[in-house]
Amino acid sequence: GQNIDQPTEMTATEGAIVQINCTYQTSGFNGLFWYQQHAGEAPTFLSYNVLDGLEEKGRFSSFLSRSKGYSYLLLKELQMKDSASYLCAVRDLGRGSTLGRLYFGRGTQLTVWP
């Protein structure tokens, strides 16, 4: 199976920087995704990493180390609207599946204070 671990909750203040970590164990790794989900809404895509290194997209960056089974999502210049759940998800091609299912962590609830 897949073990995807991320912190349950984090808090930060407006304008600050926050790093959300995610560790995973999977047999057929084929990419790691970060999604943002506001309460009662579906997840929205933030980033995708399949090779080691840092991907930067505006205020959000995502890092991947495949050898360590580790990723982080970095949010800069935090705004109140960034308060949401952040989901780490791993695409797994294990067990001979070619469908590339996406497995999600429990999500990290980020609260941004003024």
Add this chain to the structure above:
Amino acid sequence: GAVVSQHPSRVICKSGTSVKIECRSLDFQATTMFWYRQFPKKSLMLMATSNEGSKATYEQGVEKDKFLINHASLTLSTLTVTSAHPEDSSFYICSARGGGLAGSEQYFGPGTRLTVT
């Protein structure tokens, strides 16, 4: 980004009835569609995966006779919850992906909140 729609967004039904949820990819051909359910403050749980024209692959513990999935075209998949019970009340989210795997993102629909009374 690509757009995936779901209908209805909310549905309330009586115990014992069936409910159909539609998922459409609006601006791309979705070779693979995924159905998830999510309980409050919990993560998304994959229920099943389907390729267009093929039978769905269900995750362990998901009853295929209860959750009927049809992926008849490259832009439409449906999930039918048969003989719904209150414990089926949940947030159901579909997701669609285009052809190939490399770099292919997975786009989510807005979700359907099902309440069974």
